[in-house]
Amino acid sequence: MTLHQVNSFAAGEWISPGSGARPIESAVTGDIIAEAGNNALDVQAMLNHARAKGGPALRAMTFHDRARMLKALALKLGEHKKVLYDLSFSTGATQADNLIDIDGGIGTMFVFASKGRREMPDAHVYLDGEIEQLSRNGTFLGQHICTSLQGVAVHINAFNFPVWGMLEKLAPTLLAGVPAIVKPATATSYVTEAAVRIMLDSGLLPEGALQLVSGGLGDMLDRLTLQDVVSFTGSAQTALKLRSNPHMLENSIRFVAEQDSLNASVLGPDADPGTPEFELFVKEVQREMTTKAGQKCTAIRRIFAPENHVEAVIEALSARLAKNVIGDPQLEGTRMGALVSNGQKRDVLEKAEILSAEAERVIGNPDNFDVLGADPEKGAFLPPMLYHCASPDAAMRVHDTEAFGPVSTIMGYKDADHAISLVNRGEGSLVASVITHDPNVAREMALGSAAFHGRLYFNNRDSMKESTGHGSPLPHMVHGGPGRAGGGEELGGVRGVMHYMQRTAIQGSPDILTAISQKWVPGAAEIKGPAHPFTRTFHDLQLGETLYSDLREITLADIETFANFTGDTFYAHMDQAAAERNPFFPGRVAHGYLLISFAAGMFVEPNEGPVLANTGLDNLRFMKPVEPGESIRVRLTVKKKTRRNDDYGEVRWHVTLTNKDEDLVAEYDLLTMNAY
Structure with a gap:
């Protein structure tokens, strides 16, 4: 079998793996299918290329020019989706998972293209807020403006979404007028490489606007400047290592992180068994445990239900999970595929063992489960596993340990205040959901826990038909969270673009502000x-x-x-x-x-x-x-x-x-x- 050589694209050239290349295994068979990595990449040449070629070319374009470019790139990717689907099956992803990753990533580009045209000017300067009158007669005014950073964005992405994870960072970066160097996780880098080739081959991108590192970054972070940005998705441990880089600290280099998150879902006290909210809650939990085999940064890790409904939730969830067919993701009957690698499988089992010290496994036996069309001993398969923690107040590890796979823990709460205190013990998450039909419960949960979460998702019988789901970050809304979740805010429409721009206060006469902003200011000529x-x-x-x-x-x-x-x-x-x-x-x-x-x-x-x-x-x-x-x-x-x-x-x-x-x-x- 010929191994797929996952290339890097550096300073305008495709470079094949060299010394330091790592093998990549199929999530389904365990066989080695590719290799990636190159310790000989000239990272300074890559930075120079982005700054000298990509940056000036992008900054010469208006926001609307860049938005049109994003739309064209999205259309081009859409023409080649099947190539990306076929590659993604080897990552363990089902077709439903591929729609989230590939179609979702393309959709994100379309949204940023639309927002660039509708909410940003056909100009090079973005105006942030209204004119501030700094003098009595209006001859001296102030205005906040945002201009493109004159450096490069280094994107370090996680393995679970090799396409969406790249595009959700790349779209706002290019819209801001900043070139990007993309470094995907090695385990799924072959899918990212294919998407990058499609975009580069389209001829739509200026030279130097996009480069790819398939492997390690070397000492690239030590060569960054105040005009550069690092945007990271991954573990809290890796994020801490990166953000603690002395060079980055000394130079105040921007660092945007989206990391570990003990996301929670709460069944409202009004959602009794038999209500639409109860059924919705169980469906949401089941979906979040099994989509991408639980390998989602937004997946539900902690489940909270009224104490008198815990057994009913376990019973209902067990019934739904029993219908979940695990197997080769290319087979039509498969509902859940494999984890990305056997290494990731071992990591999940190690974390599950930590949880078992405080919680009892009530659903799923990793030593005895069926797999459709694949060998469970060779592939990275695991069944959905639900743990029950009977003493959530005394527990610690269920609130700080994330098994990044199909693993969740259910806990009971006494009242809304108790639920809020338990949810907040996650010390910062990307998302928490509350399934309730009582607006007062929603208000109480928002006031008590919003400060601990980047997103609060409320759903009930009124919105369930059109809601997008607990685990679906949308490009219109911020994706990030405080504390353990990294403290960053990606996406969020134009807010996401601002990570790659500098906000500056300008002061002067109406004529001066008119010339800079390309918007006539009252009092100007x-x-x-x-x-x-x-x-x-x-x-x-x-x-x-x-x-x-x-x-x-x-x-x-x-x-x-x-x-x-x-x-x-x-x-x-x-x-x-x-x-x-x-x-x-x-x-x-x-x-x-x-x-x-x-x-x-x-x-x-x-x-x-x-x-x-x-x-x-x-x-x-x-x-x-x-x-x-x-x-x-x-x-x-x-x-x-x-x-x-x-x-x-x-x-x-x-x-x-x-x-x-x-x-x-x-x-x-x-x-x-x-x-x-």
Whole structure:
């Protein structure tokens, strides 16, 4: 049998394994199927390549350019999923597991591509928060901005998700404009290598944007700078070793960790046997024990149920697990595959032995179980094993020992406060779930335990049909947790991108902030265009281009007509005496929506032209009431431009309404789509 040579991609070249290569075994058969590793990689050349080639090329692109690149990469990976599926079976993963890893990773890229286009500007600077007025007259302002780090992101990934684990880090990194060096776990590196080849062969990535280390990093961490980031997923022991690197500590190099986690699930006190919540709870626990053979950082390790329901949960869970077919992951009837290696199997059994000092095994015998289509002595197979700890308050190891496989421990609790105290003894987790139909129980659990968890997952009969599951990190929400879980926050939409950017406070005049942010700031210079702005294309409009309307008088007849036409006969507009008793109004006043309706008529250009559609208003505020007989004027200024495609772009206009004394009456942002 020819061994698969898992190559590295360094400084633009594929490099085959060399000295220091390690054998990789099939999780299903135990046979050696590949080898990976190379002690001769020039890690400084890799860093130089990323900084000199990949970084500048990515930073030259806007956030939207990078988002489009991510979408194209996701589509390309989607075209080659079967190649990745076929390789992944050797890791012990079933087809259902592959959907989580491969399709889930591709889906994560799509989400970041979408968020990059929708929530980030078509520019090189991300604005964090609103303008801060630092002076009385607004001539000196402040703004927080985020810009791309000018280094490299080193991604050290775990073995359990060779595709998703890479892509969930890579997507926000590339969106931030930072090149990545990916180091997968050796045991499943052959799957990661295939995914990297697909992306590199696509020609979509700039040179130096992505490199791969199949094996050890050597002394790469000792060569990093303040502009670099290390993002790690794995054990707490390894994380401590990496984050304690003296060079990294001395240079305050960013370190993002997602590590060991004693995740918990709580059956609410209201979820009696026979309720939808009880059935849901058992189903969730069974799924988390068996998906990826329990090798998930978010898997349920500790199960908490009301003391009087513990036996019922064990009985129901035993019935569900009895239907769980263990075997060759490629076979149609298999529900749970193998652990990633026999070494991992031994580690799980060692941890299970530690748990057995405080808990009794009530489900699953690792010495006697059936395996479909494979040899349990050669492959890395284990049955789901459930332990019962009768004295959770006195126990210690069930709250600090993670058997990273199909192993969980069930414990009883007396009341909600007791459940909270037990859940929190995990000292920090990625996720805790609570299955309850009682909103008060959910609130109590959130207030008592949210500080100990990166994510709280509540589910019940109302949300169960659409919920994504206890163990499913979503790219929209943060994935991480305090304490034992590592203290990091991956994913989380744009929050995940910020790990690879520097937040900087800039201060200066409105013109200075406008130039840096590429967003017109009130008080900056205004430009008088050559024609009405609604007659000018997206491409031709300039930031700061401004139109002033003529004055328009607001009459009592206008107010009454508007009231009767719309049905808005609120007393402040129709009853003089009542309005005078209101502390906010001098008497009858114009409707706010009358004012902005009139404003549209005062700045509109009615003929067919580049303005294709009005898509909404943002940040509408009414500052000062307008009485009958007063006049208003409108100012319309190009605030921001965002190209959407080759045909049109979004224009954000800053609109102000003032009275004849130049007092601000109303203010808002108008959004239009303009032909390019």
